[in-house]
Structures are given as structure tokens and as C-alpha cells.
Amino acid sequence: MNLTGEMLIGQKAVKGSRDPIHAINPATNERLEPGYAGGTQADVENACQLAWEAFDRYRETSLEDRATFLETIADEIEALGDALVERAVAESGLPQARIQGERGRTCGQLRLFAKTVRAGEWLDVRVDPAMPDRQPMPRADLRQRHIALGPVVVFGASNFPLAFSVAGGDTASALAAGCPVIVKAHAAHPGTGELVGRAIQAAVKKCGLPEGVFSLMFGSGREVGTALVSDERIKAAGFTGSRSGGIALWKAAQSRPEPIPFYAEMSSINPVFLLPAALKARGEEMGKAFVGSLNMGAGQFCTNPGLVIAIKGPELDVFIKAAGEAVKESSAQTMLTPGIFEAYENGVKSLQDSGKAQEVARGQKGESPNQCQTGLFKTSAQDFLASHALQDEVFGSTSLVVECADEAELKKVAEHLEGQLTATLQMDDADLDAARKLLPTLERKAGRILVNGWPTGVEVCDAMVHGGPFPATSDSRTTSVGTAAIFRFLRPVCYQDLPEGLLPDAIKNDNPLKLRRLLDGKREK
Amino acid sequence: MNLTGEMLIGQKAVKGSRDPIHAINPATNERLEPGYAGGTQADVENACQLAWEAFDRYRETSLEDRATFLETIADEIEALGDALVERAVAESGLPQARIQGERGRTCGQLRLFAKTVRAGEWLDVRVDPAMPDRQPMPRADLRQRHIALGPVVVFGASNFPLAFSVAGGDTASALAAGCPVIVKAHAAHPGTGELVGRAIQAAVKKCGLPEGVFSLMFGSGREVGTALVSDERIKAAGFTGSRSGGIALWKAAQSRPEPIPFYAEMSSINPVFLLPAALKARGEEMGKAFVGSLNMGAGQFCTNPGLVIAIKGPELDVFIKAAGEAVKESSAQTMLTPGIFEAYENGVKSLQDSGKAQEVARGQKGESPNQCQTGLFKTSAQDFLASHALQDEVFGSTSLVVECADEAELKKVAEHLEGQLTATLQMDDADLDAARKLLPTLERKAGRILVNGWPTGVEVCDAMVHGGPFPATSDSRTTSVGTAAIFRFLRPVCYQDLPEGLLPDAIKNDNPLKLRRLLDGKREK
Structure with a gap:
């Protein structure tokens, strides 16, 4: 089928009369033909009128x-x-x-x-x-x-x-x-x-x-x-x-x-909570798996894990070290558009310039246009609680680890979060009590709660909830x-x-x- | 139980510290004790905090x-x-x-x-x-x-x-x-x-x-x-x-x-459509029944029939005459508050002053305070379509009959209506085709559709819809x-x-x- 660059208004194909859009191949910055001229108020009018005329009949189809x-x-x-x-x-x-x-x-x-x-x-x-x-x-x-x-x-x-x-x-x-x-x-x-x-x-x-x-x-x-x-x-x-x-x-x-x-x-930063027993048992493994999730689709999923929350200490250090190494090995990936790439770069720069987040590791730099360089940062719970900007989504594969002093502070960070699409618990049997205490908060904050998985990826089924409190x-x-x-x-x-x-x-x-x-x-x- | 004039914040009774409200007996304008002093921002704060603290436990009750x-x-x-x-x-x-x-x-x-x-x-x-x-x-x-x-x-x-x-x-x-x-x-x-x-x-x-x-x-x-x-x-x-x-x-x-x-x-004016065969067969009877519905609770129901729509002619005249006579016989009824009574009087006056609505009949005047005098007005479909103010709800027992030239104009009036809680069809078997043509419009306009009843009164059951498109x-x-x-x-x-x-x-x-x-x-x- 040849692309014509036309809009489809009902059964007609209609050439727009506003400035045309061209897709850009983000891997090459090449402009793709044809141009898609934008619609006018009259085109909107036609489409709405046809939709309106179709409505009563369509809604009563068997x-x-x-x-x-x-x-x-x-x-x-x-x-x-x-x-x-x-x-x-x-x-x-x-x-x-x-x-x-x-x-x-x-x-x-x-x-x-x-x-x-x-x-x-x-x-x-x-x-x-x-x-x-x-x-x-x-x-x-x-x-x-x-x-x-x-x-x-x-x-x-x-x-x-x-x-x-x-x-x-x-x-x-x-x-x-x-x-x-x-x-x-x-x-x-x-x-x-x-x-x-x-x-x-x-x-x-x-x-x-x-x-x-x-x-x-x-x-x-x-x-x-x-x-x-x-x-x-x-x-x-x-x-x-x-x-x-x-x-x-x-x-x-x-x-x-x-x-x-x-x-x-x-907007969702999809917090992942690493509970103590799980962290102790498999911090290194989790660090690697986490970066796998972070890098999926160059981090351009709504459910990308942009935030990791855990209690500070040598067990968390193991996780951070493993994640950091995986980040360093992460290849650059082409992002969806030059605009998204630019926004990603600005988001990472904001983190770097915030004075509140410390860089743990960066991935490999891109060699072609619009490539996302993975990033991992960390911050203290205190700074996170004090700086709302640290909750801003950075669309792409960058994540922030929040180090908490203890369980109480971890709960405080959870309560401080905005609405989310997902919240994830990494936990072992010994974490059950801690998880139970955290669950009511997560239910209030997120549309989907995961245990021992990673949020990226959404199953299309009856039980799925891809939603959540504002601003998710x-x-x-x-x-x-x-x-x-x-x-x-x-x-x-x-x-x-x-x-x-x-x-x-x-x-x-x-x-x-x-x-x-x-x-x-x-x-x- | 003695009334104390206190607010109830959780299990406490709390005296407000803003100017007190007193109820007024609208039948006598007598001020009722005690005064209810209004809450402050601090009271709001307390109530919200208690509600918040109760939430996680209450939502998980069995x-x-x-x-x-x-x-x-x-x-x-x-x-x-x-x-x-x-x-x-x-x-x-x-x-x-x-x-x-x-x-x-x-x-x-x-x-x-x-x-x-x-x-x-x-x-x-x-x-x-x-x-x-x-x-x-x-x-x-x-x-x-x-x-x-x-x-x-x-x-x-x-x-x-x-x-x-x-x-x-x-x-x-x-x-x-x-x-x-x-x-x-x-x-x-x-x-x-x-x-x-x-x-x-x-x-x-x-x-x-x-x-x-x-x-x-x-x-x-x-x-x-x-x-x-x-x-x-x-x-x-x-x-x-x-x-x-x-x-x-x-x-x-x-x-x-x-x-x-x-x-x-x-806000809802609950249109009632009188279809031709029904109007011909029982215009007089419908006129009386309509006024019964109009007067219920002094017209202070959300589902009060504030609008009647029908095709102009001798059959509609019979309905209007019967309704007018019933209106004239309607006793005045005490309204809920002096403020509501005042708003009702103003609403009726707006109709009278509109130059678009002709008075058909008024009910008996009240002899005690705050009494609602029933009102019936009529207008042409043309005027109704041209004057949006004629769709404003007059909260109380006043209604407006819209006289249409033909079925097409009646449909036009229906399409012109704002969202409603209810829409009612008065119809006989011979009206079935006309009703069928009107039904899709009514479904788009109202939360509940009635046939050969009157909208006033809402059953509390599984199938009820007391709702409807904006501004209902x-x-x-x-x-x-x-x-x-x-x-x-x-x-x-x-x-x-x-x-x-x-x-x-x-x-x-x-x-x-x-x-x-x-x-x-x-x-x-």
C-alpha cells in the first residue's frame, strides 16, 4: 500500500491544508515521506459530524x-x-x-x-x-x-x-x-x-x-x-x-x-521496594534484573522502574554495585523521537544539577543519533522527601535509588509518593510482615502491585489495571x-x-x- | 435526646466557633433553637485527619x-x-x-x-x-x-x-x-x-x-x-x-x-413528551395526573416535571385546559426554606418577564409564609429553541408547556434539551413508531426514561439510575x-x-x- 499522507474522514481520504508533519527516523535523523498535512477546524467539524451521525446506529449494533x-x-x-x-x-x-x-x-x-x-x-x-x-x-x-x-x-x-x-x-x-x-x-x-x-x-x-x-x-x-x-x-x-x-x-x-x-x-516512576531479607539474599541478582527492566525499550515504557527504595547498608551497596556494573555495560538504544531524546537528556541533567542526586553509573554513550545513555543515581530519603523535583519522571532508562535510614523512613518515603501505575515489592518469606505493613500504602498509591517481578510490561487481560491515582x-x-x-x-x-x-x-x-x-x-x- | 448544636468530629461533640446557623420553620418563619456554630479550618483539619486515620482499617472491614x-x-x-x-x-x-x-x-x-x-x-x-x-x-x-x-x-x-x-x-x-x-x-x-x-x-x-x-x-x-x-x-x-x-x-x-x-x-427539568395518540385518547386525564406530579412536595423534587412537550392543536388544548384547571385548584404548599421560596418567586417572575412564556394558570396563593403558588406557562417551540433561559430549572411547582408545529419540531426540541435526570413519554400503542424514533434522543439526554408514568419519585433498587448527562x-x-x-x-x-x-x-x-x-x-x- 502506498502512503498518501492523507487524513481519513469517514470513508474519504482528505489532504490536510496545514503545515505537513514528517516522521523522522530517529536512528538516522532521516526525514520520511510523505508529509502529513494537518487538519483544519473544518476537517474537525466534518469528522465530528460524521461520528455524531454514526453514533445512534453504531451503539445499537448487535x-x-x-x-x-x-x-x-x-x-x-x-x-x-x-x-x-x-x-x-x-x-x-x-x-x-x-x-x-x-x-x-x-x-x-x-x-x-x-x-x-x-x-x-x-x-x-x-x-x-x-x-x-x-x-x-x-x-x-x-x-x-x-x-x-x-x-x-x-x-x-x-x-x-x-x-x-x-x-x-x-x-x-x-x-x-x-x-x-x-x-x-x-x-x-x-x-x-x-x-x-x-x-x-x-x-x-x-x-x-x-x-x-x-x-x-x-x-x-x-x-x-x-x-x-x-x-x-x-x-x-x-x-x-x-x-x-x-x-x-x-x-x-x-x-x-x-x-x-x-x-x-x-506520569509514573513505578517505585520498587527492596525489602531487607530479599536484599540480603539476592542483592546482586536483583541489581542485574532491575537494569534489565530499566533498559527495556530504552526505558520508554509507562511502567519503567524509575525509583528504587531500600534501607541503607552493605546489602543495599551490593545491589547498587551490581546495578551500577550492569548500567555501565548497557548499550545505548535509539529513542523514539529527537524530542524525547532531548527531554531525556534534560531530565538527566536536572538530576545531575539538582545537588541532591549522586551519579552511580552511566551506560555506554550512543554513536548514532538520539541514543539513550542509561543512568543510575542515588539519593538520601531526607533529600528525596525535601525535593519534589526528584519525583519527576525522566522518560527513558534512568533510575534513582533512595536510601532510607530504617523501615519507618522507608514507609515515609512510600507515603510521600505521588500516584503511580505500579509499585513493586522485592521480598522473601522473612519480609512478609514488612510487606504487610507497606501494602495499604501501596494500594492507595498504585493501580498495580507486583511482588518479585519488574513492572515493565503490561499483560492485556481481564484482571489488569493500567491506571492509578493522579498524576499516573x-x-x-x-x-x-x-x-x-x-x-x-x-x-x-x-x-x-x-x-x-x-x-x-x-x-x-x-x-x-x-x-x-x-x-x-x-x-x- | 436534647439537641446541643454541636458538630460531631469522630466520637467527640465539638462546639463550632463561627457564626451559628439556626434552622427556620418555613411554615411560621420561627427561628429554631439551638444555634449551630460553624466549624473552622482547624475543625476541618481534625475531621479529615481522623477520617484519614480510619481509612485503611475501615476499608478492610469484612x-x-x-x-x-x-x-x-x-x-x-x-x-x-x-x-x-x-x-x-x-x-x-x-x-x-x-x-x-x-x-x-x-x-x-x-x-x-x-x-x-x-x-x-x-x-x-x-x-x-x-x-x-x-x-x-x-x-x-x-x-x-x-x-x-x-x-x-x-x-x-x-x-x-x-x-x-x-x-x-x-x-x-x-x-x-x-x-x-x-x-x-x-x-x-x-x-x-x-x-x-x-x-x-x-x-x-x-x-x-x-x-x-x-x-x-x-x-x-x-x-x-x-x-x-x-x-x-x-x-x-x-x-x-x-x-x-x-x-x-x-x-x-x-x-x-x-x-x-x-x-x-x-439541575433537571424532566421533560414529558405527550405523543399524539395518547394526547387524543386521554388529554384531560393526563392534564390532571400531570399536575398531581407537579405539586408533589411543592415541586421540590429533582425529578419534578418542569417541561411538557407536545404537538400544537385541539388535543393539546384539552390537556392544557385540564391542567390549568387543576393548577387553579392547587393549594399553596410550604416550601423548604425562605431562600428556596424567594428563588422560586424569582424564577416564576423571570418566566413572566421573559416575553416568551404565556401564563396558563396559577394556583392558590399562600396565606402563611413561604408558600409555593403552582404555575403553568406555555411557549412555542420556536421561542423555546431561541431562548436558552427557558430551560432554566424553576425549583418548585411550576412547569412550561412547549407547543410544537409537528413531529419534526418536537424532535428538534428534544435534541435541544440539556442533560436530564428523567425523560417521560406519554404514549399509546399507536404512538409506538413515534416513540421509537424519539428513544435514541432520550437515551442520550436522560438517565431514566419512563413510559406512561410521571417522573416524580425515585425507587431505591438495583436498576435505578438517578443521574444523567451534564448539567443533570x-x-x-x-x-x-x-x-x-x-x-x-x-x-x-x-x-x-x-x-x-x-x-x-x-x-x-x-x-x-x-x-x-x-x-x-x-x-x-
Whole structure:
């Protein structure tokens, strides 16, 4: 498929008229063709209007039709073949195997959402039948189901050109919920975006759905994104990116005459606590494993371990020494974009200049452009508690060890943390009591708690929570990865005394969808 | 029990030091003793600190203990006996039978939430067991449960001194979720608040819970409320009241360094659509029934029918004539507070002065203070569409009939509406097609859709949705009435590879709570 540099507004391909974006191959700083001219307010208007017109019909598609649509998208993405992988590698600097894996995850999560759609539990059907003879007042017939919120805007993420971009987790869960989606493609990988966008566009056509179910827009700067989030026909948005970008768009969403849910996944340093017995037993081994996690994808995962917390002493010194040696041996890796590389360099420099963090080790310097040099720093708990800037995420493979005087200070550091996507405990049996004391704090701070693993990597499944208290996300009540992500785009509606002929299938008397309803206070079997 | 005019901070009774509030008996304008001196920033500080200290323990109470606590509150409220009813009548001007009914609803909803807590479905337990041999990557053991958000602030409502105030729906659902609650009592009924507050305080003690699980504060103006919502230890809030009050507090909640969910139920005019066949068959009967709904509780229900929409013609004239006659016969009723009465008078005057609404009829004038004179007005669809002010809620028993030229204009009016708590269809079999065409619009606009009923009155049950798009509420994804209200105060947490000794009961391997988990993608039976 030849890339055309066009936006996809419904079934049309539309050339933008703002300054074009070009992807840059970060490994070479080479500019990639074609240019992607940005959309105008009129393009936003068209995409929103088509989405709005598609909404009522799309949200009432049958469970089977909607699931088939998600599966068709997955098939169409796979049918893109090597062209997709090659373009994504060129635009992201990520290794081919990683992109192939990410394609698998992307298609897998579309198919997993298809399964979730078919199961229909997300409808949360509740039926309280009429009780005409109840005293002192009769009860009406009351039925609840969930419906889609409305058209959703999805912002592609820089660090997952497939799994969290055009057909990524936000798009899949919004489409699963019955919401048309307008994607604002990330400027770092517009070609990958176009390819995947055309796959979705083809799936819309194959499935005979209204064209406004999907559009794909380009634009540099914040003009297109802000216009989309501000449009009255848009009823929710999903975002993965920087804290400043997320908060700016979140504010736009809250400043509308009708505020809307804005799901931003923004900033997390993913603390790892090394408990004493584990540290004593396997400090060296942990040091190496930690750096393995730190270096994954050049540290450009939301769940990268940017903070290690432990009690000071010779056992921690062993860990730091082993980690430091592993850091020194770490090869430089190409980062996603020149901008991300620059921000990483600035973040490391801020740590160095802070006067609060001591450099333990640096990895190998890059020999080609935009390469991330791994970094390990350490600081005292006292300095960490006194300097909020030490909690700022450095996006890339740099981490900070916080040395605590004792268990009490370690707990204090834990309480001092901002909201996180993950918190990890390295522990042995003898640490169980200490872990138990720490657990309530971690539950309040993070969306996912790991024991004896490393946070990098997120399984797409029913039980996953990729979320957490602010600023990890803008809404701790939700997850952006895993099947529970569908709940972000739904709202309940209650139907009182509707005649059978007016009731949606999900809440009809004879339960044609065979759902396990909450019927008169009891769950059906 | 003698009223002392004190706040309840944990197990202590504390005299405030700001200007005291006195309740006013709206039926007589008599000032009721005692005075309730308002809290200071230091009192807010104490209440928040106690709530924070109680949180980790309270959120981990067993399902049985927490359910028993809710039931104990209900028992303690009932044990207050006639004193509660008398004080609530004096402070609200509502009839005794209404207050007795409301007490029944209040205790009933506490017991219903106890049942919901015991059932444990709200934990939404999901278990994806480890797959160590999976290719290309093993899967970790992943388990999800929901935990409470944190301490919650509840704002008492003027119009439900029991069912939506100190021990009302917001409090019951937050306590059910495992959140300590600080209630900011409504200034209109502080004595009722103190009585109910002491009942909760007694239940906390009887159940051996940490004292910070519940506090009750007083304060005139917005100082105490804003301080509570702004405190970093508060993690959510529930509010029922005016649009301006709700939006001001919602903004405070969003402006914090860590924004929090703020559930405001604010403003709804609850449109009723009279479809042609129904109008033809029973216009007169509907006119009378409509005014019955309009006059309930002097129109001071969130779900009061403030708007009637139908196609112009002799059939609608019959309805308007019958409704007008019923309005003329409507006795004046005491409103909740002098302030609400004044706002009602101003709202009616705005309609009269708008030049867009024609007076159809007024009810009988009051002979004692603060009495609501029923009002019925009509306008054209054209004027309604052109004048946004005609959608402003007039809190009280005044309603506006919108006369449409045809079905298309009626649909246009429906699309023009702001978000609503309810939307009602009066229809006969012959209206089924018209209803079907209108339904998607109503689903997008309202949280509850009724057929051939009247919106006033809200059943407390599993299927209820008392919510709806902005400005009906600040968060259409939720309900404030019914058992689904518990979800407002929860967030998911994922546990990865935790040793059995560290796992909470809800997600332990042997499932000691006997929950129907989503296990490896399948719902357990």
C-alpha cells in the first residue's frame, strides 16, 4: 500500500491544508515521506459530524456485529504484512521483534475485546420487576443497561505506535463500548497511523457500518487535539503521553460547557521496594534484573522502574554495585523521537544539577543519533522527601535509588509518593510482615502491585489495571489496558415501564441475549 | 435526646466557633433553637485527619462487619423515634407522612446497601492465573479487586432532610464502599442532621469501628465545604443541590493538585413528551395526573416535571385546559426554606418577564409564609429553541408547556434539551413508531426514561439510575440512587504474583468469600 499522507474522514481520504508533519527516523535523523498535512477546524467539524451521525446506529449494533467488526480490524491489520512492521520500525527506532510483538498484542487485544463484547457483562443488566400490589406504594418495572457515551477522541501515544495508537487499547475499548472514534495520530509515526487507519477504514466498509464510526486526523501542535476535545459532539477522550500535554487537554475537556470524561495516562516512576531479607539474599541478582527492566525499550515504557527504595547498608551497596556494573555495560538504544531524546537528556541533567542526586553509573554513550545513555543515581530519603523535583519522571532508562535510614523512613518515603501505575515489592518469606505493613500504602498509591517481578510490561487481560491515582492517570477509577477499559466509555440508563416493543434486546423480558441479569436482587445463573 | 448544636468530629461533640446557623420553620418563619456554630479550618483539619486515620482499617472491614454497621445505623435512626420526625417536619415544612416515608426510605436504603455489601459483586474480582509455560512470554498471576477511594465528603441536600442528607444515599453508598464520610450538613435542617449524626456516631461505637469513619460538620456559606473538598485527604465528594453551588464545588475539586471525583446532582427539568395518540385518547386525564406530579412536595423534587412537550392543536388544548384547571385548584404548599421560596418567586417572575412564556394558570396563593403558588406557562417551540433561559430549572411547582408545529419540531426540541435526570413519554400503542424514533434522543439526554408514568419519585433498587448527562449531574457514568451508586467510590487494584499470605480475602486462591469471580476469562457459577 502506498502512503498518501492523507487524513481519513469517514470513508474519504482528505489532504490536510496545514503545515505537513514528517516522521523522522530517529536512528538516522532521516526525514520520511510523505508529509502529513494537518487538519483544519473544518476537517474537525466534518469528522465530528460524521461520528455524531454514526453514533445512534453504531451503539445499537448487535453484540455479534460489533465483535465481528473488532475482529475484522485485527484481520485487516495483519493483512498489512511487513509493510506495517517496516514503517513502524523506521518511524520509532524500535527493534523489528518488538514491533512484531506489539502488532500481536494489538490484534490480540482487539480480539479479546470482541470476546468481552459478546459476553455482554459490560451491559450490567439489572431488572427490578413491577410490584403493583406493594404497600404503601407499588413499584414500577425498572430495567437498567449501559449504553455508549458518544463519539470518543483517542490520542495516539509516542511509545506504542501500534498497541496504544490508532487501533490501540483506547480505540479498541471505545469501539467495543459502542462509541465512534476519531483518532488524533501521534506526530512521531504518521505513516504507521495511516496504514492502521486504512485497515480500520476497510473494516468499517466490510462490516457495513456507518462511515463516521472511524476517522483519523493529523496535526502538529495542539490545534487539532484541542478542537476535537472541545467539540460538543465529542463525549469522552483517551490520552497517553506527557503530564503537561495530558493536563492541558484534560483542562480543555473540563472547561467545556458540558465537561466530559478525559482519560489521561500521564506520569509514573513505578517505585520498587527492596525489602531487607530479599536484599540480603539476592542483592546482586536483583541489581542485574532491575537494569534489565530499566533498559527495556530504552526505558520508554509507562511502567519503567524509575525509583528504587531500600534501607541503607552493605546489602543495599551490593545491589547498587551490581546495578551500577550492569548500567555501565548497557548499550545505548535509539529513542523514539529527537524530542524525547532531548527531554531525556534534560531530565538527566536536572538530576545531575539538582545537588541532591549522586551519579552511580552511566551506560555506554550512543554513536548514532538520539541514543539513550542509561543512568543510575542515588539519593538520601531526607533529600528525596525535601525535593519534589526528584519525583519527576525522566522518560527513558534512568533510575534513582533512595536510601532510607530504617523501615519507618522507608514507609515515609512510600507515603510521600505521588500516584503511580505500579509499585513493586522485592521480598522473601522473612519480609512478609514488612510487606504487610507497606501494602495499604501501596494500594492507595498504585493501580498495580507486583511482588518479585519488574513492572515493565503490561499483560492485556481481564484482571489488569493500567491506571492509578493522579498524576499516573487523571481518573483512578479506571484502567486503560485490559477488558475493564470498556467501562470508561459507558453510562447507565434506566427504563421504567417501557412496553416490550420499545425495550432494547438487552433488557427484554425473555432475555434474548442470554445475559446473567441481576433480577429482582439476585444474580441469574 | 436534647439537641446541643454541636458538630460531631469522630466520637467527640465539638462546639463550632463561627457564626451559628439556626434552622427556620418555613411554615411560621420561627427561628429554631439551638444555634449551630460553624466549624473552622482547624475543625476541618481534625475531621479529615481522623477520617484519614480510619481509612485503611475501615476499608478492610469484612463484608459482614460493614453490612452490620450499615444496618446498625438504620436501627439507631429508627430508635430516635418521633423526635426525629418532629424536628424534620419543623425544619422542612414537609408533612409528617412524607417525613415518615422518607425515614423508611433512608433506613431501607441503608439495609439494601448492607445486602449489596454482603453479595460482594462490587469487588468485581477477576483472576487470570499464571501461565508459566506460555509462549513467547509467560503470564504472571494477575488478580483484580476494587478498593475504596478514600475519605468522602457528603453535602446534605435541602429537599431530602433524611434520604439525601446525613445518612442519605451518598453517605450509605460511600460507607458501603469502605470510605469514611464527613458530612457537611445542610443549613436548613441542622437539628435533623445532629440527630441522625448522633445515630451514626453511636453505630460507629457499637460496631467498634475507628472513630474517624464518620464526622458531621456545620457551617454557613461555602468556607467549610470548600475547605473539605480541597483537603488532600479527601478523595471524592457527593453533592445534591443547585447548579451554581454544584459547579462551584466541582471546580474546587478539579483545581486541587490532585483532582478528585465530585458527584454533583444539580439541575433537571424532566421533560414529558405527550405523543399524539395518547394526547387524543386521554388529554384531560393526563392534564390532571400531570399536575398531581407537579405539586408533589411543592415541586421540590429533582425529578419534578418542569417541561411538557407536545404537538400544537385541539388535543393539546384539552390537556392544557385540564391542567390549568387543576393548577387553579392547587393549594399553596410550604416550601423548604425562605431562600428556596424567594428563588422560586424569582424564577416564576423571570418566566413572566421573559416575553416568551404565556401564563396558563396559577394556583392558590399562600396565606402563611413561604408558600409555593403552582404555575403553568406555555411557549412555542420556536421561542423555546431561541431562548436558552427557558430551560432554566424553576425549583418548585411550576412547569412550561412547549407547543410544537409537528413531529419534526418536537424532535428538534428534544435534541435541544440539556442533560436530564428523567425523560417521560406519554404514549399509546399507536404512538409506538413515534416513540421509537424519539428513544435514541432520550437515551442520550436522560438517565431514566419512563413510559406512561410521571417522573416524580425515585425507587431505591438495583436498576435505578438517578443521574444523567451534564448539567443533570457532573458525571453521567454514575447514579446517586440505587445500589449501583456504590461504584462511585471504588477503584480497581491489580495484584501481580502476590504470595497467598499477602493477598486480601477477596482474591485469595480458595475464594473464602465465595464470590463469582471472572476466572481466566469465564464467570464462575
